[in-house]
Every structure is written in C-alpha cells, then in structure tokens.
Amino acid sequence: MSADSPDMSERLDVTKPHPARRYDYWLGGKDNFQADRDAAEAIAAVFPHIRTAARENRAFMQRAVRFLTAEASVRQFLDIGTGLPTNENVHDVAQGIAPESRIVYVDNDPLVLVHARALLTSSPEGATAYIDADARNPEKILADPALRDTLDFSQPIALLLVALLHFVEDHENPWEIVKHLVAALPAGSYLVLSHATFDPLDEQTIAAMNAVNKNIKPVFSPRSLAEVTRFFEGLDVLEPGIVSVSDWRPAPGPRPTPAEATGYGAVARTRSR
Template sequence: MESIDTSTAHPARRYNYWLGGKDNFAADRASGDAIAAAFPTTRMAVIENRQFLSRAVTHLTRDAGIRQFLDIGTGLPSADNTHEVAQAIAPDARIVYVDNDPLVLTHARALLTGTPAGATAYLHADLREPERILADPQLAEVLDLTQPVALMLVAVLHFVAESDDPYAKVAHLLDALPTGPEPRHQRLHGPGHPRGA
C-alpha cells in the first residue's frame, strides 16, 4: 500500500477538515485555514457541494432510474455518500468509488459498506488515468457497462491541470459508459470566474 504523506496537504483531507471531520493532519488544516482566509465562503461552498451530491444522486436514482454510479474523486467518507443516498432509494444500486489518496481508500473500505442487495467497490486510481479505471477488474465485477452508469465528478475537475487535458479524460470515460439520463453538473464559481465562464 502507498504511504500517506501527512506533511503535505491533500484535497480530500482538506475537504474533510472544512466539513468538520477528524481525518486530516496539521498540513491539511493549515492549508485549509489559509484558503478559507483568502476565500471566506469556502466552508459554505463545501457544505453546499455535499448537498448538491445528495440532490443529484437522489434525482438520478429516484427520477431517472439509475442503479449504477462511478464516483471519481470520492474524498473521505462523510454524510450522504453516493451509495448511502442511492441505496436508501434503491437497495440494489451499485457504486464504484475511485480516489488517488490511500487514506481515502482505507477509510472508504472500512466505512462505506453497501446494502446486501447492492454492491460497492473502491479503486485506487486517478481521474487522469481513465484507461486504468475502466480496465480495473473490480469495476467490471460491480458495474454492468451495458446498462446506464452515472459518472459522478463532484468537486474534482478543478484539480486536473489544463496540461493534463481534463476534457479528453472525461470524454474517454463518457465514451466508455452507456448513455443514460441527461447530464448533471456543478461548477464552482468565484471572483473572476463568472457563472457563464
């Protein structure tokens, strides 16, 4: 297993700190405080982001009939995780979580257990490696790629540098997944980044 570097802030642990969680380290808290000082609405945006996730998964499960989710950039377990929301509506829902932080995966495997009728799996991979995600045997064990799959990229795309071509990475994933309901997306906006941008 990959070692956890606690001396450098990591987005998932910083996010956990902003949500009031305990799974973070001094570097994450210092970085989180510095960002929140520069952008005072950060903590509120993080809370609203979790609410968006819950609303989106509820809509996709209840209204669109989706039973499979590929959640990339999972982050540390919190309230209303994708499988909890989906399986509360449809116990047979199947979820694959993907994150590149070994601490996230350790906590996810311990805390994010699905219903007996459904399934959950956890992949140690990165959004910048869609081929690796799609080729992982665990993904094939949990998701039926002949049926619609909701691709959840909640609060993760802004961590992918333009030089890594995030558009191509997402397109690669979307091309591999069956078509389903209308897309749902959320973008973070702030000073200098108007809603239309």
C-alpha cells in the same frame, strides 16, 4: 491494493496537503493533518465562505443522486474523486432509495483507501467497490476488474465528477478526460459534475485567492461558465442547466448566493449512439 499495503506509509505524506483531506476539514471531519488544516485556513482567511461552499457542493451531489435514483431510475454509480467518507455518501443516498444500487468509488488519496471499508458497507441487495486510481488516468479506471465486476455496462451508469476537475490543470486536458470517460458509458447514462469558479467573486477576492493558490499544491484551477460548459459538449443538460450548485433543484427555503457557493453544477444525459 489493500489498506495495509507496504507502500501505504510512503504514499501517505502528511506534510503535504491533499484536497480530499482539506475538504474533510471544511466539512467538519477529523481525517486530516496539520498541513491540510493550514492550507484550508489559508484559503478561509481570504474567502470566509469556503465552508459554506464545501457544504453546498456536497448537498448538490446528494440531491443529484437522489434525483437520478428516485426519478431517473439509475441504479449504478461511478464516483471518481470520492473523498473521505462522511455523512450521506453516494451509496447511502442511492441504496436508501433503491437498495439494489451498485456503486464504484475511485480516489487516489491513500487515506481514502484506508477508510474505504466505510465506503464498502453495501446493502445486501446492492454492491460497492473501491478503485485506487487517479482521474488523470481514465484508462486505468476503465480497465480495473472491479469496475466491470460491479457495474453492468449494458445498463445506464451515472458518472460523478464532483469538485474534482478544478484540480486537473489545463495542460492535463480535463475536457479530454471527461470525454474519454463519458464515451465508455452506455447510452442513456448520466454525468454529474460540479466545478469551482471565480465568476461571481469581486476582483479583490479573486486577487487574494490567486495569491494563496500560488503557494498551495496541488494547483487549484477555477473555471468560467464557458469553460465548464465544455465538459457537457455532446450531452443533454437537464433543467435547470449549468447553475450555482446551490441553485440546482434546491430544497425550499433560503440558500447561499452564487458568490458564497462559488461552484457550478449540472446533470446531463448521454445521447443514443
């Protein structure tokens, strides 16, 4: 689907908040609407560290991509739940280290699709592609011609599911979605995953967040360490393990506490089959 498809205006409902646009607002972007800003501020009112959490999650993704490109020699990335383009997108980081890197972006927000051209500015040596799809339909993603045209499934691929799965409810079985996607990857591939959690928060903050969550769609599903750990079953989790996103191979210097970052992050490698 192109950015000027006939049904684009129908899909782009600016009266309803969307996670990608809300995230854009917290990161200081301009590609958001009043409904997104209202929802974002409602959350910020009960959890003032939300902008810090968004920035830390983004920084985790960038560090993970740098590690995979520079140290693990990964040259292919599948980023599902891409979000709106901002500074240091996956291809910016990967191709800045290895210009031949190839990236496929996936998102279901029509505004992200409109801005996809910013995600498709590949280096001459590499390639980028964009798929308009929902993570809840992994079969559609895996069957899209753009995926196979861009990525070589005989070589390792890094699958990125960053700040995405907490928008997939339990009854939609996010664990099975991850299992399905990982099973399609070549041996020696990687999973980069981050997920919101209430584990480090006090009871009062949790209660306030839950009250706000009831009135904001899509429903937000923070998960415990045990629940997040399930996403990595059958994989070899790299050091330092499943930790606060701020604590995953951080740069030197002070960093936010787990209660401020409110998210787990990890990188894992698939095993030989």
